[in-house]
Amino acid sequence: FLYEPYYHILEPLIEENIVFIIDDYGIDFTKKLITNDFINHIHFTGSENTYKSIQETLQNENKSCDITAELGCVTPWVIFPGEYTENEIKNIAIQLVNAKKNNGGSNCITPQVLILPEKWEQKNILHDLILKEIQNQQTVPCYYPNSIENKKNMMNIYKDNSYVISSTNKLEMTSEDDDIVIIDYGLISNEKKEGICLKQEAFGPVLVIATIENNNIEEY
Numbered sequence: 001f002l003y004e005p006y007y008h009i010l011e012p013l014i015e016e017n018i019v020f021i022i023d024d025y026g027i028d029f030t031k032k033l034i035t036n037d038f039i040n041h042i043h044f045t046g047s048e049n050t051y052k053s054i055q056e057t058l059q060n061e062n063k064s065c066d067i068t069a070e071l072g073c074v075t076p077w078v079i080f081p082g083e084y085t086e087n088e089i090k091n092i093a094i095q096l097v098n099a100k101k102n103n104g105g106s107n108c109i110t111p112q113v114l115i116l117p118e119k120w121e122q123k124n125i126l127h128d129l130i131l132k133e134i135q136n137q138q139t140v141p142c143y144y145p146n147s148i149e150n151k152k153n154m155m156n157i158y159k160d161n162s163y164v165i166s167s168t169n170k171l172e173m174t175s176e177d178d179d180i181v182i183i184d185y186g187l188i189s190n191e192k193k194e195g196i197c198l199k200q201e202a203f204g205p206v207l208v209i210a211t212i213e214n215n216n217i218e219e220y
Helices: 003-009 011-015 027-034 048-061 086-105 123-136 147-157
Strands: 041-046 066-071 076-078 113-117 162-165 180-187 206-212
Touching: 003 011, 027 048, 041 048, 048 066, 086 123, 086 180, 113 123, 123 162, 123 180, 123 206, 147 162, 147 180, 147 206
Parallel strands: 041 066, 076 113, 113 206, 180 206
Antiparallel strands: 162 180
16 A cells, blocks of 8 residues: 555655566565575564574575664653643643554554553552553554464463453454453562563563552652
């Protein structure tokens, strides 16, 4: 769906035979493309696993091709302690859930970890508003390879501290797999807990809620 706008934006370079835009015909087509002798450098965005997969393919079938990538991360959203108005705190919840649900959570700016002050007086208010927004805002399919598997793996790791929030507003092609799982991690400083949800990007419908001890805003 972005072909036409990109073609318009890049038309001067396309007419000079500097840029070519091709459709995505799937993994087999892409593999043939990157192993072609004419291809000498590949740059892409994706996960670390995708990078390793492409790198392995090139080592076996196109060793002269260089590879660079912009990979993802466990994106944090940090809320500072303070006294927020009702509208302000509701807006935080709306923006957070919108960013989480956009593209099924397969989005470079999707929040994976929400960091809250442990002793913040409005912590529970925001927490409840976020759950309400997850129920109300539209759920769309999570299409990205392995994202659902990543979600299920994290649910298996954090059994007692994870729960799924079902949405009352879904596109027809969605399933329960597309619903967001909440992981109530607790204090980030708690070394007894498995920290994989703070280190491994899920790139899907996973939202971790974690806290930091705070005595005052400067220390926080």
